[in-house]
Amino acid sequence: MTVPGTTAQQPTESTADALLRPHAEDAFADELTALALADDRQRPVGWRLSPWAVATYLLGGTLPDGTVITPKYVGPRRIVEVAVTTLATDRALLLLGVPGTAKTWVSEHLAAAVSGDSTLLVQGTAGTPEEAIRYGWNYARLLAHGPSRDALVPSPVMRAMSDGMTARVEELTRIPADVQDSLITILSEKTLPVPELGQEVQAVRGFNLIATANDRDRGVNDLSSALRRRFNTVVLPLPATPEAEVGIVSRRVDQLGRALDLPGGPEGIDEIRRVVTVFRELRDGVTTDGRTKLKSPSGALSTAEAISVVTNGLALAAHFGDGVLRPGDVAAGILGAVVRDPAADRVIWQEYVETVVRERDGWKDFYRACREVSA
Ligand SMILES: Nc1ncnc2c1ncn2[C@@H]1O[C@H](COP(=O)(O)OP(=O)(O)O)[C@@H](O)[C@H]1O
Numbered sequence: 001m002t003v004p005g006t007t008a009q010q011p012t013e014s015t016a017d018a019l020l021r022p023h024a025e026d027a028f029a030d031e032l033t034a035l036a037l038a039d040d041r042q043r044p045v046g047w048r049l050s051p052w053a054v055a056t057y058l059l060g061g062t063l064p065d066g067t068v069i070t071p072k073y074v075g076p077r078r079i080v081e082v083a084v085t086t087l088a089t090d091r092a093l094l095l096l097g098v099p100g101t102a103k104t105w106v107s108e109h110l111a112a113a114v115s116g117d118s119t120l121l122v123q124g125t126a127g128t129p130e131e132a133i134r135y136g137w138n139y140a141r142l143l144a145h146g147p148s149r150d151a152l153v154p155s156p157v158m159r160a161m162s163d164g165m166t167a168r169v170e171e172l173t174r175i176p177a178d179v180q181d182s183l184i185t186i187l188s189e190k191t192l193p194v195p196e197l198g199q200e201v202q203a204v205r206g207f208n209l210i211a212t213a214n215d216r217d218r219g220v221n222d223l224s225s226a227l228r229r230r231f232n233t234v235v236l237p238l239p240a241t242p243e244a245e246v247g248i249v250s251r252r253v254d255q256l257g258r259a260l261d262l263p264g265g266p267e268g269i270d271e272i273r274r275v276v277t278v279f280r281e282l283r284d285g286v287t288t289d290g291r292t293k294l295k296s297p298s299g300a301l302s303t304a305e306a307i308s309v310v311t312n313g314l315a316l317a318a319h320f321g322d323g324v325l326r327p328g329d330v331a332a333g334i335l336g337a338v339v340r341d342p343a344a345d346r347v348i349w350q351e352y353v354e355t356v357v358r359e360r361d362g363w364k365d366f367y368r369a370c371r372e373v374s375a
């Protein structure tokens, strides 16, 4: 019997469509397959694609058969080329940058393109234990049968080593220094000793590791120089121009909006441009025309935050407005992103609203909306 309104399975919907956030290798499976077919260049041992095809997957392009590869990362081509090339050497890759510069995003897509699997992931925190990087034990088995291969629980890094895949470590510098250092043997000797068993796991060709670290965390748990030497560092910059940043935001908002069934459309582009302008001016500490110096608030005001301000605004417009993104839909989000420290940031924001927003042609509605949410 079927209960009205419930169907056991929606046959038209694949599992990937039903997931809130499919992995890159699933979301872009079609592009990865098309690239693999078109790719006649040499692939490093253990790689799904050649370095050229991996770079094309990240930067976008059109294949000879007409398949369009969407750009995932928008930024200098050389950065992507250096990152991909590093993964084909015996050095690991460290993506460094301020928050919201797509470090995690690039790391996920690189792993998806190189190994077809972006899930061998260790999330770095102040509490990350050594077992998360090396291995742990299944205590029931350990007590019942003593230490054995069966009782060992491999970490994502260990699995990547034995399978010749890409491992990922997020927020490396948040991990305590002594735990970080367990990566040294892995990256220099390409082996992970298991002294309890008198064994080791040696890395198979194709294994490498991508770490991300936040510029602003510098000094928290700085990388030891021994570990740093095992990495090639690639710094991801903030978008160079307002146009580039508007492009990144609108493309990503479009994708996220579709996943949330929000109405898209080109009407919102003015509002996106405005959010990006406000963020860039406050970040840079000067207005676009270079005339007025501004104080910068404490928040990062990253591209990623602009994306979330616009996506939230779109949801407001969809559920409580007429579906078109308006100044009132983004003003509260901007305020929330700018005012992190309620005392100092609020003064900076109010000064910006009264001296810049108020005077600017075509920004009257936005000025009113800002006044309303600040009140
Ligand atoms: N240069 C860029 N190209 C493409 N997307 C970007 C870029 N900068 C930021 N983004 C977007 O910002 C979002 C957040 O990035 P994320 O990888 O979480 O940042 P980080 O790890 O550096 O803090 C991603 O959804 C990504 O699409």
Ligand SMILES: [Mg+2]
Residues within 6 Å of the ligand: 103, 104, 105, 212
């Ligand atoms: Mg990140």
